[in-house]
Amino acid sequence: MNKEMLQKTANQIRKDIVTAVYSAKSGHPGGSLSAADVMTYLYFEEMNVDPKNPDKADRDRFVLSKGHNAPALYSCLAEKGYFPVEDLKTLRHTGSYLQGHPDMKHIPGVDMTSGSLGQGISAAVGMALSAKLFNEDYRVFTLLGDGEIQEGQVWEAAMFAGAKKLDNLIVIVDNNGLQIDGKIDDVCSPYPIIDKFAAFNFKVIAVEDGNDFDQLDKAFNEARLTDGQPVAIVMKTVKGKGVSFMEDQAGWHGKAPNDDEYKQAMEELEKAGEA
Amino acid sequence: MAGKKIATRESYGNALKELGEKYQDLVVLDADLAGATKTSTFQKAFPDRHIDCGIAEGNMMGIAAGIATTGKVPFASTFAMFAAGRAFEQIRNSIGYPHLNVKIGATHAGISVGEDGATHQCNEDIALMRVIPGMTVICPADDVEAKAAVEAAYLHDGPVYLRFGRLAVPVINDEESYHFEIGKGITLKEGKDVTLVATGLCVSEALEAALMLEKEGIDAEVINIHTIKPIDEELLVASAGKTGKVVTIEEHSVLGGLGGAVSEVLGTKCPVPTLRIGIEDTFGESGPAAELIKKYGIDAESICRKVKEFV
Numbered sequence: 001m002n003k004e005m006l007q008k009t010a011n012q013i014r015k016d017i018v019t020a021v022y023s024a025k026s027g028h029p030g031g032s033l034s035a036a037d038v039m040t041y042l043y044f045e046e047m048n049v050d051p052k053n054p055d056k057a058d059r060d061r062f063v064l065s066k067g068h069n070a071p072a073l074y075s076c077l078a079e080k081g082y083f084p085v086e087d088l089k090t091l092r093h094t095g096s097y098l099q100g101h102p103d104m105k106h107i108p109g110v111d112m113t114s115g116s117l118g119q120g121i122s123a124a125v126g127m128a129l130s131a132k133l134f135n136e137d138y139r140v141f142t143l144l145g146d147g148e149i150q151e152g153q154v155w156e157a158a159m160f161a162g163a164k165k166l167d168n169l170i171v172i173v174d175n176n177g178l179q180i181d182g183k184i185d186d187v188c189s190p191y192p193i194i195d196k197f198a199a200f201n202f203k204v205i206a207v208e209d210g211n212d213f214d215q216l217d218k219a220f221n222e223a224r225l226t227d228g229q230p231v232a233i234v235m236k237t238v239k240g241k242g243v244s245f246m247e248d249q250a251g252w253h254g255k256a257p258n259d260d261e262y263k264q265a266m267e268e269l270e271k272a273g274e275a
Numbered sequence: 276m277a278g279k280k281i282a283t284r285e286s287y288g289n290a291l292k293e294l295g296e297k298y299q300d301l302v303v304l305d306a307d308l309a310g311a312t313k314t315s316t317f318q319k320a321f322p323d324r325h326i327d328c329g330i331a332e333g334n335m336m337g338i339a340a341g342i343a344t345t346g347k348v349p350f351a352s353t354f355a356m357f358a359a360g361r362a363f364e365q366i367r368n369s370i371g372y373p374h375l376n377v378k379i380g381a382t383h384a385g386i387s388v389g390e391d392g393a394t395h396q397c398n399e400d401i402a403l404m405r406v407i408p409g410m411t412v413i414c415p416a417d418d419v420e421a422k423a424a425v426e427a428a429y430l431h432d433g434p435v436y437l438r439f440g441r442l443a444v445p446v447i448n449d450e451e452s453y454h455f456e457i458g459k460g461i462t463l464k465e466g467k468d469v470t471l472v473a474t475g476l477c478v479s480e481a482l483e484a485a486l487m488l489e490k491e492g493i494d495a496e497v498i499n500i501h502t503i504k505p506i507d508e509e510l511l512v513a514s515a516g517k518t519g520k521v522v523t524i525e526e527h528s529v530l531g532g533l534g535g536a537v538s539e540v541l542g543t544k545c546p547v548p549t550l551r552i553g554i555e556d557t558f559g560e561s562g563p564a565a566e567l568i569k570k571y572g573i574d575a576e577s578i579c580r581k582v583k584e585f586v
Contacts, residue, residue, distance in 0.1 A: 057345075057346070103372075103373075104344070105373055105374065111344065112340070112341070112344060112369075113369070113373035116368040116369075119365055119368060119369045121337075122333070122334045122336070122338055122340070122341065123337050123338070123341035124341060125334070125337070125338055125341060126337060126341020126342045126343075126345075126349075127342070127345055128341075129326065129338060129341070130302075130342045130345040131345070133302065133323070133326075133347075152333075153331075153333045153334055153365075156331035156333060157334050157338075159329070163329075164326075
C-alpha cells in the first residue's frame with residue numbers, strides 16, 4: 001500500500017474509532033488515535049496476516065498490550081475484513097462480542113486477550129519464544145503505552161526477550177506522553193525509555209513522529225533487518241491525533257464524545273480524508 | 276510398596292520426563308527453582324524444551340499463555356506461593372479468562388514446606404485457584420496419583436492447576452490397578468458412621484485415622500478428592516446421605532479450600548453437620564514438616580481426636 005492509501009485507511013480507522021466510542025458512550029479514544037497510524041501500518045503493510053484465515057499457523061502475531069486501545073484494534077480488523085465494520089457500533093454493548101478490552105476467544109483476528117497492563121508483552125514474548133523453539137519463522141509485534149511501561153512486568157518480559165535474543169519480537173512503545181492522571185513525567189516518569197530498552201539488550205529504533213508513515217516505514221524496515229536481538233520501536237506520537245480538541249489532552253484518555261463533539265470530530269476527519 | 280515414601284514434586288519431575296518423550300509439543304518453564312520443583316529431571320532429558328525464566332513468575336505465566344496460543348502445551352512451575360499467590364492476576368487474566376491450555380505445576384504447597392516458614396507455606400492456593408472460572412484444580416495424594424494427574428492434565432484441554440508437596444509422603448495407591456479421572460473422587464474405605472473427605476497428603480493421614488477410629492468403634496468412610504474443581508458432587512452427596520456426617524481434611528486453610536468446596540456442595544444438596552479440619556485461619560511457622568503437621572492438627576492422631584469429638 002502506498003503512503004496516500006495508508007493515510008486514507010488510517011483516516012477511515014480514526015472515524016471508526018470515534019464512532020465506536022461514541023456508540024459505546026465510553027472507551028479510550030486518546031490512545032487509540034495516537035496509535036491509529038502504526039496499527040494501520042502493521043495490518044495493511046507490514047504483517048503477514050489473512051482475514052479469511054485468522055488462525056493460520058505461520059501468520060505474524062499482534063498483541064495489543066495496551067488493551068484499552070481496543071477501538072483501534074477492532075477498527076483495523078474490521079477494515080481489513082475480519083468482521084463487519086457495522087459491528088463496531090456494538091462495542092461495549094451487553095451481548096456484543098466486541099468487549100471493552102480484546103477477547104481472543106470471541107473476536108476473529110485477536111491473537112491475545114489483553115487489558116491488564118503489562119501482561120500482553122509477556123504473552124508476545126511467549127509467542128516469539130515458541131517460534132524459536134519449534135523453528136517457525138513468524139514475527140510477533142506488541143504495542144505498549146508509555147504509561148504502561150511503569151508496570152514491572154514489562155521489564156521482566158524485556159529482560160527475558162533480551163537475554164534469549166528473541167529477534168522475532170518487535171516491541172512498539174506509543175510515546176504520546178500522557179496517561180490517565182496527566183503527563184507521564186509528572187505522574188512517575190518512565191524516561192529515558194530508549195536507554196532503558198537498550199540496557200535490556202534491545203535494538204532500539206527511535207521514531208520522531210510516529211504518526212508519519214515515511215518514518216514508520218523506515219523504522220519497520222530497519223527492524224526487519226535486525227539480527228540476534230529483539231527490537232524496540234519507541235515512537236513519539238500525539239494523543240488524540242486527528243481530532244483537534246482531543247489532541248494532547250489527558251482528559252480524552254478514556255472518555256466518549258457527546259453529540260456535538262462527535263459531530264465536530266467526524267467533520268474534521270471527513271475534511272482530512274478529502275485532502 | 277509398603278513403607279515407600281516419595282514427594283509428589285519428585286513424581287511431577289519424573290512424569291514430565293516420561294511425557295516429554297511421548298509428546299513433542301510439551302514445554303516446561305521454571306523460575307529459578309528447577310532443582311526444587313524437580314523440573315530439572317525433565318531439563319536433563321530435554322534441555323531445549325526447558326526454559327528457565329529467572330525469578331519473574333508473573334512474566335513466566337504470561338510466556339506460558341503466549342506459548343499456549345501457538346498450540347504447544349506449557350507446564351509452568353514454581354512454588355505454590357509464587358504461582359497462585361504472586362502470579363494470581365496473570366493466571367486469572369492471561370490464562371483463565373482466555374481459557375488457554377496452560378498447566379501450572381505448583382510445588383511446595385502447604386505447611387509441609389517446613390523450615391522455610393510462613394512466607395513460603397502457601398495455605399491459600401486452592402482457594403485462589405478454584406474461584407477462577409474454567410480452572411481445573413488437582414491435589415494428588417501420592418506418587419502414583421501425581422504421575423497419573425500430570426498426564427491427565429496434559430491431555431485435558433484447558434488450564435489446570437496441579438498442587439504438589441515438598442515432603443516425602445507414603446505411596447498408598449497401587450500403580451497397576453490405579454485409575455485417575457479428572458473430577459472423579461475415590462472411595463478408599465467404606466463406612467457408615469462418618470465420611471472423611473481428604474486431599475493431598477492428608478489422604479494417608481485420614482486412612483490412618485480411620486483405622487484408629489475403627490478401634491474406637493467408629494466406622495468411617497474415607498474419600499480421596501484429588502480434583503477439587505470440578506468436584507465430584509455425586510460421590511459427596513451419596514456418601515453424606517449415607518453417613519449423615521462429613522469431615523473435610525486438607526493441608527490448606529479451612530477457608531475456601533476443600534472444606535469450602537465440599538460445604539458449598541452439601542449446603543445446598545445434602546445439608547449435614549460438617550467439620551472442616553485444616554490450617555486454621557493463621558499463618559504457619561518454621562519447623563520440621565512432620566512436627567508442623569502435628570502442631571497444626573492435620574496428622575492422623577489429631578484427626579482421630581477431632582472426629583471423635585465431632586461424632
